[in-house]
Amino acid sequence: MNFNSELMKKLSDCFSPSGREKNMREMIINEIKTYTDEIKVDALGNVIARKKGNGKKILFSAHMDQIGLIITHVDDKGILRFSNVGGIDPKNLAGLRMVFGNGLEGVVCSEEIKDGEKIAMSSLFIDVASTSKEFVRNNFKAGDMCIFKTEYYETENCVICRAADDRTGCYILIEALKNQPATDNDVYYVFSVQEEVGPIGAKTAGYRINPDLAIALDVTATGDSEDGIKMDVKLGEGAAVKLMDKSLITHPQIKDLLTQLAVENNIKYQYEVLEFGGTDAGAIHLLREGVPSGVISIPTRNLHSSGEIFSKSDVLECIKLVQEVAAK
Amino acid sequence: MLKEFLFEACSNQFVSGFEYINGYMLKKYFEPYTDSSEKDKIGSYIFKQNGTSDKKIMLAAHIDEIGLMVTKILEDGFLSFTSVGGINPASLVAQDVIIYGKEKIFGVIGIKPPHVIPKNERSKALKIKDLYIDTGYSKEKLENLVSIGDVATIKRDPVSLQGSVISSKALDDKACVAVMLETAKELNKISHKSNIFYAATAQEETGCRGSSAASYKISPDIGIVLDVGFGMTPDMPPETACLGNGPVIAFGGRLNLKLTKKFIEVCHTYNYSIQCEAIPSDTGTDAESVQINREGVPCILLSIPLRYMHTSVETIDVKDVETTGRAIARFINELDNSDWGELLCF
Numbered sequence: 126m127n128f129n130s131e132l133m134k135k136l137s138d139c140f141s142p143s144g145r146e147k148n149m150r151e152m153i154i155n156e157i158k159t160y161t162d163e164i165k166v167d168a169l170g171n172v173i174a175r176k177k178g179n180g181k182k183i184l185f186s187a188h189m190d191q192i193g194l195i196i197t198h199v200d201d202k203g204i205l206r207f208s209n210v211g212g213i214d215p216k217n218l219a220g221l222r223m224v225f226g227n228g229l230e231g232v233v234c235s236e237e238i239k240d241g242e243k244i245a246m247s248s249l250f251i252d253v254a255s256t257s258k259e260f261v262r263n264n265f266k267a268g269d270m271c272i273f274k275t276e277y278y279e280t281e282n283c284v285i286c287r288a289a290d291d292r293t294g295c296y297i298l299i300e301a302l303k304n305q306p307a308t309d310n311d312v313y314y315v316f317s318v319q320e321e322v323g324p325i326g327a328k329t330a331g332y333r334i335n336p337d338l339a340i341a342l343d344v345t346a347t348g349d350s351e352d353g354i355k356m357d358v359k360l361g362e363g364a365a366v367k368l369m370d371k372s373l374i375t376h377p378q379i380k381d382l383l384t385q386l387a388v389e390n391n392i393k394y395q396y397e398v399l400e401f402g403g404t405d406a407g408a409i410h411l412l413r414e415g416v417p418s419g420v421i422s423i424p425t426r427n428l429h430s431s432g433e434i435f436s437k438s439d440v441l442e443c444i445k446l447v448q449e450v451a452a453k
Numbered sequence: 454m455l456k457e458f459l460f461e462a463c464s465n466q467f468v469s470g471f472e473y474i475n476g477y478m479l480k481k482y483f484e485p486y487t488d489s490s491e492k493d494k495i496g497s498y499i500f501k502q503n504g505t506s507d508k509k510i511m512l513a514a515h516i517d518e519i520g521l522m523v524t525k526i527l528e529d530g531f532l533s534f535t536s537v538g539g540i541n542p543a544s545l546v547a548q549d550v551i552i553y554g555k556e557k558i559f560g561v562i563g564i565k566p567p568h569v570i571p572k573n574e575r576s577k578a579l580k581i582k583d584l585y586i587d588t589g590y591s592k593e594k595l596e597n598l599v600s601i602g603d604v605a606t607i608k609r610d611p612v613s614l615q616g617s618v619i620s621s622k623a624l625d626d627k628a629c630v631a632v633m634l635e636t637a638k639e640l641n642k643i644s645h646k647s648n649i650f651y652a653a654t655a656q657e658e659t660g661c662r663g664s665s666a667a668s669y670k671i672s673p674d675i676g677i678v679l680d681v682g683f684g685m686t687p688d689m690p691p692e693t694a695c696l697g698n699g700p701v702i703a704f705g706g707r708l709n710l711k712l713t714k715k716f717i718e719v720c721h722t723y724n725y726s727i728q729c730e731a732i733p734s735d736t737g738t739d740a741e742s743v744q745i746n747r748e749g750v751p752c753i754l755l756s757i758p759l760r761y762m763h764t765s766v767e768t769i770d771v772k773d774v775e776t777t778g779r780a781i782a783r784f785i786n787e788l789d790n791s792d793w794g795e796l797l798c799f
Contacts, residue, residue, distance in 0.1 A: 348525065355533055355582055357525040357601050368602030369522055369537070374470030374659060376494075380602070396601040398524045400535045415494035415666030 126300065126444065128437040130284075132156070133296050134277040137286040140226050142193030142270040143210050143322045146170055149189040153295065153316050160303045161314075171330040172316040174302060176451075180309035183451060184336035184416075185301070186327050186405040187294030187343065188320030191287070192429055193272040194223060194233075194251070196265060203261035205231065205251040210270060211321030215246045217430050222274040223251060229264055230254070230274060273431035282361065282437055289433035291320065293423040293440055294342035301447040308452040317405055324372075327405035331412045338379065338417045340450055341406035342443065344435070345370075345397050345422035356398065358424045361436040363393025364443040367420035370399040372407020379419035386449040393442045397422055421446055454638075455631050455778075456619065456771055458482050460611045462630065463621040466553055468520030468604040469537050469659045472496045474553075479516065479630070479653050486637040487651065493670055496655035497663040501648060502640060508647040508793065510785060511673035511750070512636065513664050513739045514629035514680065515657030518622070519763055521550065521586075521605040530595050532560070532586040537604065538658030542579040544764040549608040550586055554599035559608070560588040607765040617771040618696065624767040626657065628757045628774055629679035635778020636785075643782065646789040647674075657739055664739035668746040674793065675712065675751055677781060678740040682730065682756030684768065692730075694758040696770040699726035700777040701756040705733050707740055709751035711796055716753055716784050725780040730756070751797055755781070 141149035150172055154164055163175040172189070192211030199205055209215075219235040231253040238244055251271070255261055275287035286292070295316055302314050313334050317326035320343075331339060345365050348356035358365050366383045368375050387394035399422075410418035421443050426434040465475045479498045480490060487500040498516065519538035526532060532552070545562050552558040562584055567575075586605065588595060611621030633651045640649060650671045655663030657680075668676065682701050685693040694701045702716055720727040732754070735741055740754045755777060760768040788796070 355525060369470070369535075372660075374537070374656060375602075377471075377473065398522055398535060398602055400524070410495070411662055411665050413666070414670040415663075417494055 126304070126441055128441060129300065130279055132299065133284065133292070136292040136295055137277050137288055140272060141189055141191055142272055143190040143319045145226065145270055146189045146318045153189065153299065156299055157302055167329055167333060169326050169329050170318045171326045173330055173334065174314040176302065176305055176312045178309045178311040180311060181338070182311045182313070182334065182336040184313045184315060184331060184334050184339040184409065185298055185447060186315040186317050186330070186339065186341045186409065187298045188291045188317045188326065188405060189295060190319055190321050191272060191290065192321050193270045196267050196269045198267060199261060199265050203253070203255060203258050205253060205265055207251060209246060212429055214429070215249060216244045218249055219244065221431055223271040224274040225269055225271045227264065231271065275431045283434055284437060285432045285434050287431055287433065289425050289435050290344040290428060291342070293344060293435055297342050297440060297443045297447060300444050301451065304448065306448055306452040310451060312451050320405055324403070324405045324408040327408045328412065331409035331416065335413060336416055339406060339409040340418070340447070341404040341409070341420045342447065343404040343420060343422060344425040344428060344433070345399050346428055347424045347426050350426050356400070358395055358397045360424050360426060360434070361438060362395045362424070363439055364446045365395050365397035365422035365424050367397045367399065367422050370403050371401055372403025373410055373418065373420065375419045376410070376417035379417050382450070382453065383419060383421065383446065386453060387446060390445065390449055392445045392449070394446070455635060455774055458634055459619065459621070459624070459627055459631050459771070462627045463611045463623045466520065466604065466606045467516050467518050467623065468606060469517040469656045470496070471604050472516050472655045482634055483637060483651060486641040493666055495663045495666045497667045498653040499667060499671065500637070500651040502637065502645065504646050504648040506646040509650060509671060509673040510647045510675045510677065510788070511650045511652055511668065511671045511743065512633050512677045512679065512781070513652045513654050513667065513743055514633050515626045515655070515663065515739060516630055516653035517655055517658050518606070518625065519658050523552065523599055523601055523603045523605065525601065526592060526595055526599065527585070528592060530588065530590050530592045532588065532599065534581070534586060534605065536581055539763055541763065542581045542584060545584055546579065548765060550605045551608045552586065552588070552599055552603055552605040554603045556598060558588055558598055560586040562586055609765040614768065618768060619771055620766050620768040622765040622767065624759055624769050625681045625762055628681055628759060628769050631774045632679050632757065632778045632781070635775055636781045639779055639782035640785060643786055645785055647785065649785065654739055661739050661742040665742035665746060668743040668750060672747055673750055675788070676743040678738055678743055678752055678754045680738040680754070680756055681759035681762065683762060684758035684760040686760050694728045694730065696758050696760065697772055698728050699773055700780065701728045701730050701758060703730050703732045703736060703754040703756065705731060705736065707734065707736055707744060707752070708754050712751055712753045715787065715796065719784045719787050720780050723780065723783050725776050
């Protein structure tokens with residue numbers, strides 16, 4: 126399988142901050158509808174696609190939402206104040222171009238910051254480039270969300286884009302679903318909402334499905350850059366099998382299953398212990414009487430920034446591993 | 454028997470998420486007093502004593518303990534690690550550890566000699582990422598024995614101090630699993646109508662996870678949650694509970710007041726000493742996840758006073774364990790003879 130740059134770019138370019146996943150939902154349904162037996166959209170907006178079978182119930186989950194900013198106040202001068210939707214470090218924001226759901230744009234500016242002072246979200250604002258108060262009033266309101274304006278860019282083996290978290294996961298599930306090997310298993314592909322502010326969507330989707338096992342697809346950090354994160358995951362070293370993060374300790378059977386499938390099928394993999402963050406699996410594994418759960422992670426540098434970097438070959442390895450789990 | 458159980462359970466590893474490795478030990482101790490047992494999907498062990506009514510009482514004490522997890526094998530054969538559950542890095546310095554890799558591997562955690570620490574760094578708090586495990590092995594040899602994600606604990610044999618006071622790693626919350634064992638033993642002697650579930654819950658230290666699934670599965674009418682609480686030392690606030698003065702019962706918004714008062718009443722009736730504490734909102738124990746489950750479960754929270762929490766020298770008085778276990782058995786006995794409709798309504 127080759128890396129489908131066109132699909133990845135389409136996913137990354139889509140506007141879909143937490144709670145505003147409509148565009149992604151439509152795009153994904155369009156992409157997969159001819160390949161599934163059933164697609165449901167639940168009360169919170171999760172897309173639940175099913176390939177029916179009589180065997181084990183397997184749930185895969187990738188989240189459709191992305192981090193962004195939400196307008197809290199539009200002042201008389203036409204300046205927009207905001208808060209974060211999902212985890213964003215204010216020091217990464219100043220100077221960035223942002224784009225709103227209606228296509229309009231702005232730039233994040235900063236109040237004067239004295240030497241040694243920390244940049245707080247409250248000292249930042251968005252300038253939407255207009256001298257007309259009326260234009261600002263008519264087009265921007267408290268509650269509007271915006272996301273990073275980042276152009277998709279590819280090198281021979283890597284991609285820089287926004288929302289690799291978790292469009293890579295969505296990409297993997299779309300490709301795996303389209304090419305699912307024949308199996309008796311009852312396989313659910315969940316494209317969840319509001320992971321970045323929760324996880325929220327995975328809770329209700331997982332409750333509805335009540336699976337025998339669950340695997341989330343999400344990004345993880347790496348230890349191969351100069352950002353000070355000490356861990357053993359590297360770009361280009363294959364699918365990362367998560368063993369622990371702040372939301373989950375991987376079920377021993379799931380660890381063994383993923384390891385065994387990777388070894389048997391020559392899928393490049395690496396183990397991951399992440400000292401921060403969580404995924405949909407954190408929510409799903411505690412549903413009802415508990416669900417044995419794990420995560421296949423996409424190693425990603427510069428997480429939760431306007432330019433996240435991942436390796437194309439890692440994504441392809443993740444797809445293979447998902448396909449093997451689906452058919453196991 | 455309580456001390457024997459505590460010494461055996463505390464000498465072995467039950468790091469959160471890895472409870473299943475030594476879970477057989479629980480079976481050995483609980484099975485003589487209970488009718489059935491199972492391991493649930495998160496890794497909790499649930500033992501049941503059948504009753505004659507349809508009422509269900511759940512006791513919960515977590516079997517997991519804090520530990521370390523290997524995050525990276527370094528070029529020169531040292532191991533980087535992170536904590537599983539909350540650990541003060543200062544408590545790790547100059548400790549022996551056991552890594553549970555392909556085999557048990559012995560290691561130590563050291564720090565730089567004082568001579569080479571610049572003055573301005575001496576008062577700085579250590580972080581876990583500044584520490585390493587040293588096994589003496591080369592990287593090549595170590596890679597065959599240890600892999601990312603393997604867990605480790607501090608190596609520490611339990612010791613008896615004066616009287617019935619003991620000290621060990623992992624008494625949080627083995628002390629309370631021992632309480633359940635004492636209750637099971639007592640209720641095996643005196644009759645009970647309710648069905649009693651003893652849940653040795655998994656993964657409390659990483660977020661009260663096992664008790665959530667266990668409570669859902671059991672769907673109890675009443676929850677009795679057991680954990681350790683802070684014990685008095687010279688540097689603790691004056692209201693801190695003392696070792697040897699019996700269980701500490703919590704008053705707070707998350708806990709059922711009628712049941713709490715009932716428990717105190719039972720202790721007074723039977724001359725069991727008891728101490729009280731106030732926890733206005735979240736208790737940081739399994740009480741939250743047992744309580745907020747399905748349609749809600751009325752809970753009480755009992756703590757065993759323990760000194761030096763989350764270190765390898767946690768210290769308790771075994772007498773408190775015995776008192777608490779017996780008081781719970783009496784409490785259940787009294788509940789069986791009470792009107793639950795009256796007791797559980799607001």
